[in-house]
Amino acid sequence: MNNNVVIFTTMKKLDTLTAIAGDLTAILSAEDRYQRLLDALHRAIPYDAATLLRVQEDTLIPLAAKGLTPDAMGRHYLRGEHPRLDIICGSSEPILFPEESSLPDPFDGMLISDPEALQHIHACLGCPLYINGKLVGVLTADSLDAHAFDHLPKQYIQTVASMVCAQMQMADLLKAVEEKAERQGQIASDLMQDVANQRGWEILGKSHVILEMKKEIELVAQSDFTILILGETGVGKELVARAIHRHSNRRDKAMLYLNCAALPESLAESELFGHVKGSFTGATSDRAGKFELADGGTLFLDEIGELSLEIQAKILRAIQEGEIQRIGSDKMIHADVRLLAATNRDLEAEVQAGKFRADLYHRLNVYPIHVPPLRERKEDIGILAGFFGERTRKRLGLNGIRITDGALQLLARYSWPGNVRELENILSRAVLKASRKTARGELVRILPEHLAGDLGSALYVNPAPTIEQPADSEPRRSFREEVQAFQIKLIQSALDRSNGNWAAAARDLDMHRSNLHHLATRLGIR
Template sequence: MDILTTLAAIAIDLTADMKAEDRYDRLLTALHRAIPYDAATLLQVEQDRLVPIAARGLTPDAMGRTYRRQEHPRLDVICSAEEPVLFSRDSPLPDPFDGMLADDPGGLHPIHACLGCPLYLNDRLIGILTADALDAGAFDHLPQHYLKTVSAIAAAQMHLASLLTALEEKAERQGLIVSDLMQDRSLQSGSEIIGRSEAIAHLRREIELCAKSDFTILIQGETGVGKELVARAIHLHSRRRDQAMLYLNCAALPESLAESELFGHVKGAFTGATQDRSGKFELAHEGTLFLDEIGELSLPVQAKILRTIQNGEVQRIGSAKTSRVDVRLLAATNRDLAAEVGAGRFRLDLYHRLNVYPVRVPPLRERKEDIPLLAGHFIDRARRKLGLGEVRITPEALRLLTRYSWPGNVRELENIIARAVLKASQRDARSQHLVQIAPAHLAGDIGSAMYVQPAELPSTKRSGTSQLSLREEVRLYQIKLIEDALTRHNGNWAAAARDLQMNRSNLHHLATRLGIRHKQLTGVAADTLQPES
């Protein structure tokens, strides 16, 4: 170990011109020369939460989670310390990264060595650095003064990266100071778009570009892709972010109420109008109005929206008076509005007014590399709602998630993950170990659905190499799931069906279709594999 070389490499990176994420990765890489960790994580402090901003040696879903101090006593100890902390081998405090090491994804070898360094800037805690190793004595030889020096340099790196990012955003967003940007980030917790794929990177660039203007934006995308999140992100990056953004789901409005909701009414305008009422356009004055599923509105209401966009005026039902409004309009739809115009169900002039800057939200099947991050995020959310401890997902289950075509997109993934967490928690209710999501917990939702909605094959040129189609790969994977369940239960079909969360008769039908009836399994007699008549 060359401590001076390591410190020199970190110090040199302080003066290098690079992106924040590259700076963090270089820091962890340099530290590995001197600290023999199996996994290391750099976490940023946000009030009572710790948000991972860089990691090495952890499973992909770790970066999609947040860690609350009150839920992770080891992290809380590190945050409360003034110097680096080396936990004893027999510490009773659970390690937050047990079961998440890339070299040990199943958690068969609990983490034995755990080191934590609080990162301070001017006596203010800005983050922590953690290092974990399977070797119980991996960190015993590290001098305390060296760890304190590493902590100081790491804090400087984090501070420099956050400053550079803030300065870039300051130039783009009309001179806001760094503290305002940090406050904005906490306010944006409900509009976070999770993903690192190129499709999401492109979407973020589109959001940042169109947010600077006051253009009307048409957000297009399939059901469940997160169009409302995009609308909130546009608003929170715009000059109107200090004002309200109002939301209206046009699909949920009866036609008789749509006009009143949008433009308001005066007392006595119709039966039930007992007092004057402002509409959404008036309430959103100087802010943003988001009309979700705008394609569901009737033609007469579309005509009034068009007049408001053109003239900046609204007229309440039953009133002869008009009022001026200054509203940024965002609209979303899962329909093809151009086709709706051709069919006479949507006004051509309104379509052109809305389509000033179209933003397309990609479906989940076009950004499958984001599924591990999304899975980690939704697992974290579900386990908190259920009051569970740590929940992990096996690599096999993650691979199964990436094989599905996700017709319901991110919303469908969230629902399936929530059900899987619930199923896994019931199975492990009496266990003291980590709750693990296995393929069996997804089989009821995805296993049969994959026959109906298999993922599309990529359009690649044919080569001389014979490749299995995705449908055949899915078939082989289903065979493996059933065979493994039967092996675990010594050929007992009823027990295997319970293991796979399936009805027994449905399992028999699926097995017959897959050709398992006469298949011989190692250690299980062939006659035990015959589904009972």
Template structure:
């Protein structure tokens, strides 16, 4: 007895409609069923978010694909798929670039996609996204029944609708869309940036963001340099009732000490030399919204006292003025220092520390996030592909292993810069621009970059001298590291800051405290 292949593919999906499943498992089952119906080398489910297609689940594609964000206007095949109501198959000799060229997993090189098929998904008559199928053999879809794919797409749409309704029963989609638009306008048209990751520690952090975002608590974000503390602050603001109001940011380490107070609280005309006009400070600009104080541990003690007063009473005075101004501001602060240690050392006020750290939130370093590094690499690869005007940009398996196994002292920021450098290096090895540019292990250059090598603690860490405390020993070690780096870079402080993975302003303050400059 012949069994209908469409029926075999649809039955499991129908059964899943009534089951509570995690999104990733529901989507994995959907793509598995699709490959049973239409055998091919790769399939993907992409959701349309504004003018960008976001991969939710993939099979047969490089793992970094999940981190890529495909701008519809930059990918003509995806645009055509969205414009057509039913399935679309591109001919094998189609000259339009394929977004998956070089991304189909294989073991023989960076083969280009030769057969491409896709179908849009509609929810309530509005485009929701796409399912795509790709094959390396140009004859794979030659005899495909497109009606079967369209029927499958209808049930796939029901599957994603079930998932969204389960996850957002208490949410109103239109309210969320309007909120996003308001946020976009408040951010100057940039829109909220995305926190990318699927690791358990990343998901726990996102749960904390959602929890504290809905509260009015002050948040102290801690984490190493480059982990994305500013992005976390943006996400907290977006989750809060203040999301329709501005988020104002200030990097406390990037300002001269004499200007910090003016930046925070404003000043009146003639308050100091150069104050030819009065101006509002960051707190007044953030009225009704949120202020984000990055590197808050760098604030001078005198400014810390005035900041505490604003947090306690909501009252501030501009520099040079006796007039009180009331502000209603939620504060989110961030630091890569241990502020508790700073309090014990007398460099940070204990009362301010307790005011700021009502809800402490730690951002995990990249080395704790496992294969999230590949998703983030995919995001940066797609950015560089568009920036460099490349048709396709990929990273080969050997380079992927290096990324996953690296300790990432500079975290996500280091990864972003590494991908940009590697793209340029890989491009420089070609006399003519290739259709598919591959970043290999050599292009990453990770083994030949002493900047990213952790110090040998067994060899370099000085022993605690008799009668010398921990602080004195740490200061001596920091002084030695900075002095050695200065010698290597012939006194160039910018290069020293880059090698030691420290903000240049922070390095300047540390060097002054240690008596180096």
């Protein structure tokens, strides 16, 4: 009997099952429940990385991961692109892939302890999760030891799978109760389908400010209050508006969107309230406006601060009286509409300047929601970067990408004046640039140098200092200068760790030695 068999004792198995069973009765959030489940499994299954994924049609969506880089949670995994996951989904029992398998691992390059490990021979275990005969999820485990899972009893793995399904079922049922879903008693597999369908509009992030904002959204969504969504450009105000509508009692009705900033003043009234034929030049037929079309549902007015005072007065009437009037018509039309509005302007200052009606402002400001800028939620950058990187990978038809630790650290140092939208743009360009020097089929690595590029002179680093900077502090550097300084620091640290050995430093930095020499020469440190 080898060491693996000795270690995997009956006590270990019972401890694991007891821990999972105990969590079934605990009051935990879904995220905590899934993470604790992976922690419990680690007591008996010697993995280096594990994931729990929910199955939505042909896509697998990560619920929890352990031992993988943060960007793994921001990705969706298509069965057609990942043969190992496809095989697991098509099986009725646990799958242990042979060590000589040539099939690519879906988590190649994302193992925290060794980014290169999953491209070498390793142990890979996959377990399909079924509820009432329906595939609802997949549990995977990877180990650097090619024989780590050889002696795991299949019956034990199937028992664990049943308890994992129970955990998923419990999490979804609790979520249904918290949201006062109309069908609280439906089975967890149906609930999981509903949650997965909404993921396309999910607000990504686990930071404290984002979790608090989500609580506010769920609270205010159940009311019919007019909501004012505040925040800088690019923070995701539309995403918040859609989340409010999705959690509201009007979710079965339409939510219409209108960007007021892109609306010519001459057309604003018609777009909002409609017109009748012949009411003005070009009005060749009757036309309903957004308020009328959104009857029973939600209307989201983005950049409402751009509208004229005259239009603001008519919006105020629509909110107060629930009535609108088409241009050229004497008829009043009742419209039951919940109004959500957003702006990046300081409306209080606009009111003081006479550019925004005070009565409309107070009517809109019943329950304001502030969307935090990205610099206040930097712990979410890894998840967002993984999501945007994966989306760009699919658009470009690439095999896979990995955002290196150095790149993630550099992203965290930037203040993001353009917020999430700027992060998406920079990641998209970085993936494209990194792919140019990567052979087809190989893993694309995003390095710090790919984040500088030709981003334009308008990008500047504005670090948010934890203490007040003295008057004689160094001037702010451009984004390119910040990247170069960071590269120098990384190279010097690698050289220190390798006692000045450039070949060893290149391996440490995951670079070819000649590329490191060229970069060091360009940076003036060789």
